[in-house]
Amino acid sequence: MKKSQDFKTLCVHAGELKDEKYGGAISPLYMSSSYAFNDVEINHYPRYFNTPNQIGVAKKIAAIEGAEAGLLFGSGMAAISTALLSHLKSGDHVIFQDDLYGGTRNFIQNEFSKYGIEFCFTSGTEVDDFESELKQNTKGIYIETPSNPTLKIIDIKSISDLAKKSGIWTMIDNTFASPVNQNPISMGIDIVIHSATKYLGGHSDICAGAVLGTKNSIKQIFSSAKNLGGSLSDYTVWLLERSIKTLFIRVQAQNTNAKLIADFLEKESWVEKVYYPGLKNHPKHNTAKMQMKGFGGMLSFDLISEMDCKKFLLGLKLIKPTMSLAGIESTALSPRLTSHALLTEKERISQGISPQMVRFSAGIESVEDLKKDLLQSSKIQI
Numbered sequence: 001m002k003k004s005q006d007f008k009t010l011c012v013h014a015g016e017l018k019d020e021k022y023g024g025a026i027s028p029l030y031m032s033s034s035y036a037f038n039d040v041e042i043n044h045y046p047r048y049f050n051t052p053n054q055i056g057v058a059k060k061i062a063a064i065e066g067a068e069a070g071l072l073f074g075s076g077m078a079a080i081s082t083a084l085l086s087h088l089k090s091g092d093h094v095i096f097q098d099d100l101y102g103g104t105r106n107f108i109q110n111e112f113s114k115y116g117i118e119f120c121f122t123s124g125t126e127v128d129d130f131e132s133e134l135k136q137n138t139k140g141i142y143i144e145t146p147s148n149p150t151l152k153i154i155d156i157k158s159i160s161d162l163a164k165k166s167g168i169w170t171m172i173d174n175t176f177a178s179p180v181n182q183n184p185i186s187m188g189i190d191i192v193i194h195s196a197t198k199y200l201g202g203h204s205d206i207c208a209g210a211v212l213g214t215k216n217s218i219k220q221i222f223s224s225a226k227n228l229g230g231s232l233s234d235y236t237v238w239l240l241e242r243s244i245k246t247l248f249i250r251v252q253a254q255n256t257n258a259k260l261i262a263d264f265l266e267k268e269s270w271v272e273k274v275y276y277p278g279l280k281n282h283p284k285h286n287t288a289k290m291q292m293k294g295f296g297g298m299l300s301f302d303l304i305s306e307m308d309c310k311k312f313l314l315g316l317k318l319i320k321p322t323m324s325l326a327g328i329e330s331t332a333l334s335p336r337l338t339s340h341a342l343l344t345e346k347e348r349i350s351q352g353i354s355p356q357m358v359r360f361s362a363g364i365e366s367v368e369d370l371k372k373d374l375l376q377s378s379k380i381q382i
């Protein structure tokens with residue numbers, strides 16, 4: 001798709017397939033898992049990541065991230081595990097940010113040693129914390145900003161500069177920001193990963209992943225991907241295309257709601273602390289302002305010690321106390337009881353996850369209704 005087109009236009013039109021036969025307005029869906037034999041190199045087959053719908057939507061996401069190429073996966077974790085394994089071999093070392101999506105951390109801790117891959121988690125989120133972990137065999141740096149669930153911000157440009165200086169690659173999990181709010185390739189990051197289950201999908205009804213990068217890095221990832229087999233069904237690909245058409249307006253609405261909810265919670269006496277990069281008192285507000293176009297739809301807050309977190313969540317009537325995030329409906333959860341339950345208490349405390357923490361994913365409902373719901377649940381206890 002032409003670079004000259006605006007983000008909103010790319011969301012709607014990039015990568016669309018033409019209905020040559022009937023002239024329909026949307027991409028036809030090709031469900032075939034068997035195609036005419038062309039050539040061993042270019043045979044179309046779902047697990048070769050090259051069916052018409054896969055190619056179209058990979059192009060769409062690459063266009064909105066400003067990447068040369070992309071691949072779609074059956075889940076965010078399939079995207080993450082394949083991207084990492086394709087770039088690592090026995091004896092290599094990788095530096096990971098300390099606060100990572102729980103599934104990513106489990107993957108590293110449970111699988112890497114089986115392949116002889118060395119790794120470390122940084123002690124903080126400053127560039128110095130990454131630099132001090134560099135070793136002779138370090139091959140790459142992997143980050144996630146804003147982080148889950150404490151909304152820590154890492155200076156993306158400083159990390160990509162450090163990596164370039166050291167001759168190593170960088171990967172970022174850009175799920176929380178979405179391509180609407182942050183485009184890390186423009187800041188020098190090599191590979192961008194999304195759990196498309198979240199904002200790209202946006203309706204809490206599909207599981208998918210995506211990896212974006214240069215043509216060469218995507219080629220390298222593909223050569224492992226076809227062996228690991230984590231491709232996405234074409235029906236889900238087609239639903240994902242439909243979702244991305246409205247990505248811009250959904251995320252804009254979620255950004256607005258999250259900021260208004262953060263402002264509201266900051267003034268409430270039953271809230272101890274609010275974590276949102278869009279707040280002036282966020283320790284990295286200025287960095288967020290520099291590298292993000294919007295501050296995102298995710299925020300967290302700590303309830304005061306007199307309140308019971310579980311009771312608060314169960315008292316909500318409109319906001320759903322469910323897992324996952326980024327849907328058009330607002331949801332809330334306790335990281336300690338759900339998304340980060342597999343960490344030890346010590347690991348949680350070191351990441352700043354208190355038992356009083358609530359993680360909130362802003363939907364697109366009326367913000368007044370959301371505030372009313374939060375308030376009524378707080379009153380059950382105080």
Ligand SMILES: *Cc1c(COP(=O)(O)O)cnc(C)c1O
Pocket residue numbers: 075076077078101103104144148173175176195196197198207208209
């Ligand atoms: C959900 C999530 C993932 C994993 O994605 P799945 O689609 O569930 O496999 C990875 N990173 C982040 C930040 C996520 O929120």
